Amino acid sequence: MSGTCRETVEQQAYLTRHLLDYTAAPVVGGTFLRGVVPTRDTVRIVTGASDAVAPDALTVYEVPLTDDDGDPVTAPLVLGWVRTLAAGTPPRSDEFVMGMALLRVDTSLVEPAPPTPADRVLRVLRTLAWPFTESPPSPPLCGFLLGQGDRMRLYIAVEEANGVIGVDVRLTGALTALLAALPTLVHEKERWAHDPDPHCTHTIDLTTW
Structure with a gap:
């Protein structure tokens, strides 16, 4: 990057x-x-x-x-x-x-x-x-958009994607496990899909994860 x-x-x-x-x-x-x-x-x-x-x-x-x-x-x-x-x-x-x-x-x-x-x-x-630290969260959360029902799109910067990936999640279910796995899941290229959203290069659907 x-x-x-x-x-x-x-x-x-x-x-x-x-x-x-x-x-x-x-x-x-x-x-x-x-x-x-x-x-x-x-x-x-x-x-x-x-x-x-x-x-x-x-x-x-x-x-x-x-x-x-x-x-x-x-x-x-x-x-x-x-x-x-x-x-x-x-x-x-x-x-x-x-x-x-x-x-x-x-x-x-x-x-x-x-x-x-x-x-x-x-x-x-x-x-x-929430004091400042020299090690910010990784990967960085660059944005979000609240959606229908319990859905939310997270905009996460991923170096291999040369930009931002939109990650669709649900706000219910096994959130603790999902958040723990998210830094790994966003790097799995087989999950990447194309989407008309102009704010990201790819999307990942984790709403059923």
């Missing part, structure tokens, strides 16, 4: 880790995080109601991974931009991805919303309970 690609994966994995709380706590009002999906140069933040999974009920905000100075954007900044946009009526979009309305964010025109008291609480607790 090239240096640039590795930096992108690390940035997407960082953003995913630090935005996960907003699947349970609202981003703003009644809008929740329903997914974080990776692309080569951006991160796509999927939002909707707390139980929304139908594509036409979801909005995707595409945010660049770097700021105007070329520095990596931070999770609070991404959250602030999305919060500002989601607080109002989203502008009409003529672009769609996987059936979801896609809005490309011009960050120079959007004032990020300031952190909320809940954001500050989460920052303190996360720092103390």
